[in-house]
Amino acid sequence: MRLADVNMERRRELPESRRPITQQLVLELLNDAVWAPNHRLREPWRFIFVEQGSMGGLPDRSATTSARLIVVMNEEADPFKQREDFAAVCCLIQNVRLLAWERGLAVERTMPEWIYDGELGRSFGVRDAERIVAVLELGDADTPQRAAETAPGRLRFDLL
Template identity: 50%
Template sequence: MKLSDLEGDMDGPIEFLDQPVSQDLILELLNHAVWAPNDGLREPWRFIFADNPYGDIMQGLQNQAPAYLLVLVKEEADQYKREEDFAAVCCLIQNFRLLAHEQSLGVRCTLHDWMYDPSRTEMFGVLSNERIAAVLELGYGANQWKGNTKLPETQLHFELL
């Protein structure tokens, strides 16, 4: 399979099946996904996995899913390192999504207001020098999005210096 074959096929499932997601599978995918660019080979990420019954703590915060992966990023004091670390975490998330897709595991990447409230995130074990970069809702899809799977062609604009 080539990445170009995935055009429009990476949308998360509309609904998840009531099927457990293996913690071992998530760990295997993460072990490959961490090959993300970062100067100095820093690993500014940490993960919190919640499946049933632990997924119940996500009630009211997220859509229902068989499992959740909180992707945390360390908050460096140095602005340059902080932005570089966040970019590396975003690359890691995309790597994870691609790897999960190979295993027919659906991933919805979500952002919510509660993620920026330390009083709410501390119940998950988020440290004071970390923040949640994204919450990944994980599960096997009951049905995939059936819309147009071909992305619209766009005109790229760039200038040569």
């Protein structure tokens, strides 16, 4: 299968999940996904695995999600390192999505409003020198309910 086909196919809404997503499966995905580019081989990420139904009063799309992975990043004082680390975390998230799709899983990257609430983040184990980058919702990918309406990308080049 071509990578371009995978990228278009995975843009579907998460279907109702029928199988549990285990911590072990997520660890296997992460062990491959951490090969994301980062200067000086820093690994600025950390992950918090949240099983279905364990969102503590937050909106839980349990019909479509088997588990969540809260992706946390170290806060750096140096703005250059901060931007570089954020880019590496985004690459890692894309790696997770592609590796999961290969195993028949869908991963939806979400950025719910609550990720900016420091107190709520601490209740999930986010430390003071960290911030939540995204929440990955994991579920089955084999029978999507409906395809997302996505227009083909339009590229624009400015000539110098």
